[in-house]
Amino acid sequence: MTEVLAVAVITVLAVIAPGADFAMVVRNSYLHGRRTGLLGALGVAAGVLVHVTYTMLGVGLLIASSAFLFTVVKLVGAAYLVYIGVRTFRTRSEVTVDLEHSTELSPLAALRTGFLTNVLNPKTTLFVVSTFAQVVRPGTPVLQQVGYGLFMSLAHLLWFGVVAVFFSHDRMRTLMLRGQRILNKVIGSVLAGLGVSLAFAPSH
Numbered sequence: 533m534t535e536v537l538a539v540a541v542i543t544v545l546a547v548i549a550p551g552a553d554f555a556m557v558v559r560n561s562y563l564h565g566r567r568t569g570l571l572g573a574l575g576v577a578a579g580v581l582v583h584v585t586y587t588m589l590g591v592g593l594l595i596a597s598s599a600f601l602f603t604v605v606k607l608v609g610a611a612y613l614v615y616i617g618v619r620t621f622r623t624r625s626e627v628t629v630d631l632e633h634s635t636e637l638s639p640l641a642a643l644r645t646g647f648l649t650n651v652l653n654p655k656t657t658l659f660v661v662s663t664f665a666q667v668v669r670p671g672t673p674v675l676q677q678v679g680y681g682l683f684m685s686l687a688h689l690l691w692f693g694v695v696a697v698f699f700s701h702d703r704m705r706t707l708m709l710r711g712q713r714i715l716n717k718v719i720g721s722v723l724a725g726l727g728v729s730l731a732f733a734p735s736h
Contacts, residue, residue, distance in 0.1 A: 561699040569696025575646020577689035583660040584681030614727035621720025
């Protein structure tokens with residue numbers, strides 16, 4: 533599996549698996565309309581870039597300083613992919629969104645809510661670190677790594693933009709949640725399989 537394909541598959545699956553970002557965008561879109569939801573999606577995408585920045589610096593230092601430590605991080609990252617895959621597969625209940633308490637959000641507040649929801653989410657930290665630990669090699673150019681990070685951010689923006697558009701219309705809410713359980717099974721199986729295969733892939 534090439535680096536680019538691995539990044540693309542892991543990112544897309546991780547993005548569409550419902551979580552804190554999903555619940556936040558759904559809530560804001562449902563309560564405050566499309567613009568608020570889209571600004572939240574933009575905030576999420578900006579938050580991803582923060583994770584990517586410190587991850588690139590950290591993974592780069594590991595590669596340069598200790599092959600052993602980098603291998604350990606790589607294996608831990610692969611184990612995490614398997615873990616979230618199994619957890620996602622076993623999820624039975626749908627993501628719930630509290631729609632009872634709402635306050636008006638300014639454009640800046642909507643952007644800030646999306647940004648903080650993502651930046652303060654430890655699952656996003658583990659996702660980005662795990663992905664980079666699996667696909668980045670000693671010879672991977674910095675610009676290519678930057679490309680990976682921009683792709684992750686763009687994938688979040690596009691997906692949550694779609695979520696915002698869908699959930700700004702009441703009728704689409706039920707439709708989108710209806711297939712969530714089946715989606716969890718598929719996403720979970722693929723993520724766990726990727727984690728196992730990447731753990732045994734050569735590092736060079």
